[in-house]
Amino acid sequence: MHRRRWLRPGLAALLVLVWLLAGHGRTETERYDPHSRIQRPFGQGAAYFTAAAALGQLRDADGVQSGYCLAAVLRPHRAADFYDALYAWNTALVLQVDKQGDQTASILSGDLVLRRYLGDMRPAGAGRAVFLGLGAGISHVAWAARDGAAGGSADAFAFLAEAGLEWNLNPALVLLGKGQYRLYDRGGHDHSGWSVHVGAGIPLPF
Numbered sequence: 001m002h003r004r005r006w007l008r009p010g011l012a013a014l015l016v017l018v019w020l021l022a023g024h025g026r027t028e029t030e031r032y033d034p035h036s037r038i039q040r041p042f043g044q045g046a047a048y049f050t051a052a053a054a055l056g057q058l059r060d061a062d063g064v065q066s067g068y069c070l071a072a073v074l075r076p077h078r079a080a081d082f083y084d085a086l087y088a089w090n091t092a093l094v095l096q097v098d099k100q101g102d103q104t105a106s107i108l109s110g111d112l113v114l115r116r117y118l119g120d121m122r123p124a125g126a127g128r129a130v131f132l133g134l135g136a137g138i139s140h141v142a143w144a145a146r147d148g149a150a151g152g153s154a155d156a157f158a159f160l161a162e163a164g165l166e167w168n169l170n171p172a173l174v175l176l177g178k179g180q181y182r183l184y185d186r187g188g189h190d191h192s193g194w195s196v197h198v199g200a201g202i203p204l205p206f
Contacts, residue, residue, distance in 0.1 A: 045076065053199060066102075067195055076091055094112070105189075175201075182195075
């Protein structure tokens with residue numbers, strides 16, 4: 001029981017360390033200055049609205065259930081409008097709404113995700129890249145009455161990790177596939193779980 005208690009926080013800490021080291025190594029290799037916009041070309045960066053269907057399972061739910069995820073993906077060039085270093089780090093800023101679970105147990109989250117590409121996605125004509133992401137957000141969880149216990153709901157912070165692929169068929173269409181794990185275990189309700197997402201996106205008009 002003691003090992004299980006520390007397993008997920010330990011894995012989360014290891015993932016953060018690997019993600020940070022990967023970003024630091026690439027920055028040094030390509031000699032980008034994370035505090036300067038000199039390296040960023042003029043022009044407007046790419047940003048997409050994506051919609052994905054999902055299948056996954058929450059620990060407190062019964063079996064595999066469907067879900068969805070809607071997101072605004074600001075590629076590194078556009079993300080640098082909010083924080084300069086994101087361009088140097090080849091990292092996108094993702095704002096998403098994610099819904100998983102069913103009437104037995106569900107979680108609806110609004111998240112901010114930093115998505116680190118393993119291939120260069122800074123140019124406007126970038127084609128495809130595998131990515132790793134870390135994020136956090138506010139989640140609304142709900143559960144049904146079960147085994148004599150009453151149903152209810154709660155709101156709290158949740159954390160997530162993702163890995164996947166973005167693939168531009170052309171500048172006006174991007175395909176997305178990813179796996180995601182969300183950590184939410186509070187008040188005796190464990191709505192942590194995995195999900196697999198497949199979807200597509202189109203450019204944002206602004």
